[in-house]
Amino acid sequence: MTMKHIVYLNNYIGSEIVSVRNNQSACSQAANNKIAGIVISLKKNSCKIDVISSGLLGYNRLAIYRRFVSQLKGERLTYSSAIGIPLISTIWSMLACFHELKRIHKIDNIDNIIFYNFKPEVAFVAYWAKRKYGIPITVEYEDGISDLKPSFKTWIMKKTEELIMPHIDSAITVNSFAEKKFSVPVETIRGVIDSDFYNKCHASKKNKNGIFTILYSGGLNQKRGIYVLLDSLKYIKFPCKIQITGGEGIKTDDSRVELLGYLEYAKVQELMINADVLVQAQLVDSPFASESFPSKLFEYIPTGNSIVSSALPDVVCFAKDALFYYDNDSAEELADVISNIYYQHDNRGKEEKLEELCRENMPPMVGKRLMKILA
Template identity: 20%
Template sequence: MTKKILFFSSIIPEETYFNNSIGPNSIANDTLQRALMKGFQENNYKIDLINVPNIGAYPSKYKKPVINSKKIKISEAINGITIQFINLPLFKHLVIYNNLKKILKGYNLSEYDAVFMYDAYIPFFKLLPYIKQRTAAKTVAYLPDLIGHVGSPDNFIHRFFNKIALNIFSSNSRYIDVFVLISEAMKEHVNVSGKKSLVIEGMWDNSTAISSKTKNDEKKYIFYGGSLGRRHGILDLVEAFIMANFHDVDLVICGDGDTKDEIVEISEKNQQIKYLGQLPRNQILDLQANAFLLVNPRGSDGEFTKYSFPSKVFEYFTSGTPTFMYKLKGIPDEYYEYCFTSDDESVEALAENLKMINYKDAYDLNDLGKKAREFVLQNKSSKVQVSKLIRLIDN
């Protein structure tokens, strides 16, 4: 018997949204939500989407002041709408809430087995009392991060906004029946007492096209793709690569963030460092599959590492290319059986590790990459991970 879920999402459904964005795009959140949807579909759920694209406000982060309503069709089982709203700073959240409430009046909420909310987004959480008055369906919140721990600028406006968001989250959390957290440490800040809760660090949609390695005579390269935020350690990787003094290896970087200008300047002076900007996801997957090594240079310093799981771990592992990453508090220990790691997070140690891996036998490198890929495909697929959540909802 097919069940139904009402899914409040923030995916970016069309290429035009990416083209109009200014600065980094939220590809990681987009990928995770699509994997969640696929997991529900694979477990015999029909999904109705109410979508608010995760885009920045006009004019500093997005080129258009108005987002128009559009229908979404991801598959036969996954359909919905992107709502219309005025995309102005702060004001947009009030408009979105009012528009969501109007839209919900056209839904028969009693026909759903569950109402699912991705992230602690203010307009979503403000709807919870209204939703609970109209349905006995279980309400589920998936929290990919914590309010105030997502790397927002530390200024008065953001502190004020985070305070409001935290108050709304705290007061309306009582209407959530099931919390899905990305790490165990989140329970330090999210009161799950008397609630059902589950830790799911992430998942991978196994139907995603994974590029095969292409045999060619091109120079081998180390690859990093993701946020170029300073706290993610990208400049440490660049410095370590230069220090390693490779003659037969390049460093390829994709992404955007506050260190972009520095990386561009360095790449202009060093021909072995290639900065490719933000690329479509299929190109990123291809670059990862054909790299010699994938690196996540994010160090364990900073409280935020307890409350996050780098989504690139799934992309890195499923590429079949070996990965180097540090031991972060938000990553379960089982992952470190399938990658290179180091307790010493200094730039000097990273340079030595890069050189050490470069000297390793190709068979051993391929074997490690293959085992990492199989680990994710068999144990962390969207079908497997979402089935854990469904069991909790049903019980």
């Protein structure tokens, strides 16, 4: 099999660049995991990958950051140079990313380009490369713009999508309902199971001797459903503790809640392994639900622990009865589901179904699906 050379344009933000550019809040571990999963999936299917990250951290300070070279799953990862001035930073990043792509193509011809969403700093780079070199381009469509407030940034992304959409050759969507947006070959990749974490889960001796533990690890904003979980606590009467990781800005007077803030990812993984219940609470009643998928589930699933999720249509379509569900974004229903798990003391045979989801979404299998749509 001939090795394909793929350039992957995205906004991967690893810990090594966070420490250099000093903006932890811009780092999304779930997004990073998805990007890393696609890299290793392609690598498992005889591809060479060069990752170019725009390195935009949403900062607003007068500073210039130099180009930075690292590695991601054994493949070269280059953070483009960046400048901390709004709008100028986007234009700067476009030029820096295209310069990097041009340098890579000169050394080794690029067969395909995958770019993350219709973000101008990567979408226009892919478009220019197609015009100049004839390289097929694939959009990785994540979340869309439905959750963004009306602003100049939203307008720019919408216009970018309108301009670039007619020129794409294929698409990767994050949920099955987004497929209808595209007339080109499309594959839904909701996430990728991290095989290293999967092996760690199966090798770990879970510490389940203490108090019943409920873990929420995800975005701490309204659309992610954190307030549904917090509201549910008034209906939960049994002894338990609730651990919440990531970000800042939420408050509660409930003494059972531990607000842990940002943690090293290895520590978050340890918490997931040892939790009794893992909660995914993204709102069903939101435009965001039609264009997104809670990728946090791909971190929860390998643990084999009880997972409680809002009944998002695409989650139910994907996981079927491997998860526990609650309806109507209801805090009381969420509490009822968690309480039933506590009192029944079993996972209703869901471990086998979670194991099946792991097998179906390991890197080699995901890579085979990706290769179907790459020219």
